[in-house]
Structures are given as C-alpha cells and as structure tokens.
Amino acid sequence: MSKENAVLNELTELKSKFDRVMDKLTLTDMDLTVISAEYGQLKKRVKSRLDELQQAAAINVDEQNYLLPALREVHLHCVARSNTQNRQTLSDSLCDAQDYLSHYLSQKR
Known part of the structure; x- marks a missing residue:
C-alpha cells in the first residue's frame, strides 16, 4: 500500500470510528458511560498518533499536509472530557471530529 493510500485509509478509519460512536449516542439507548468511554479511547488514540507524528x-x-493537521484539529476540538456524562458536550465534540475528518478527507480525494 502506498503512503498516500495509508493516510487516506487512516483518516477514513478514524472517521468511521467517530461515526460509530456518534451513532451510538444518537440512535441507541446505550449507557452514556459506555459511549463516553469509547469516545475517551478515540481521543487517546488521536493524541497518541499526533504525538507520534x-x-x-x-x-x-x-x-x-493531511494527517497531521487533521489530527491537530480533532485533538483541539474534542473538548469533552473522556468520562463526561454531558450528552450535549459529547455530541458537540463528536460532531466536530467528524466534520474536521470529513474536511481533510475531501481535500485528499
């Protein structure tokens, strides 16, 4: 796999993971504690990958040009705490992550 495709795949995979957590938040009655924990894991993954780069x-x-700025934006705008019980704050952070990842994916394609 080329490095170009690797970046596209990494952005796509990360966006899919944020999408799944948002779907759980908005489309299910799943416990908010579980959803918040999944968000926290994604947030840690973004921070870890950002530090690595x-x-x-x-x-x-x-x-x-794509991965580093996308990860920076997601990291900066995922302001909800990992263990938050505030549904609106969690939703806002997830939505921001989805939007920034979508933006960088559209620039890359």
Missing part, C-alpha cells in the same frame, strides 16, 4: 524524525508529504 510530531516526534517523528521525518514524515511524508501526505502525513504533513
């Missing part, structure tokens, strides 16, 4: 000695052009 920022500390890398060299990253490719697609990582620099």
Whole structure:
C-alpha cells in the first residue's frame, strides 16, 4: 500500500470510528458511560498518533499536509472530557471530529 493510500485509509478509519460512536449516542439507548468511554479511547488514540507524528524524525508529504493537521484539529476540538456524562458536550465534540475528518478527507480525494 502506498503512503498516500495509508493516510487516506487512516483518516477514513478514524472517521468511521467517530461515526460509530456518534451513532451510538444518537440512535441507541446505550449507557452514556459506555459511549463516553469509547469516545475517551478515540481521543487517546488521536493524541497518541499526533504525538507520534510530531516526534517523528521525518514524515511524508501526505502525513504533513493531511494527517497531521487533521489530527491537530480533532485533538483541539474534542473538548469533552473522556468520562463526561454531558450528552450535549459529547455530541458537540463528536460532531466536530467528524466534520474536521470529513474536511481533510475531501481535500485528499
């Protein structure tokens, strides 16, 4: 798989995961504690991957132009705490993540 496709796949996979958590929040009666925990795991994954890219000695052009800025935006706008019980704050953070990932995916395609 080319590095270009790897970036596209990583963004697509991350967006799908945020979509699934949002669907659970809006379309099911699932316990908010469980949904919040899933959001927290995604938030940690984004932060970990962002740190990894920022500390890398060299990253490719697609990582620099698409993946890194997308992860920064998601990290900055996922302001809901990982264990929040506030449905609106959680929804806002999930929606922001979806929007930023969609934006970078549309720029990449």
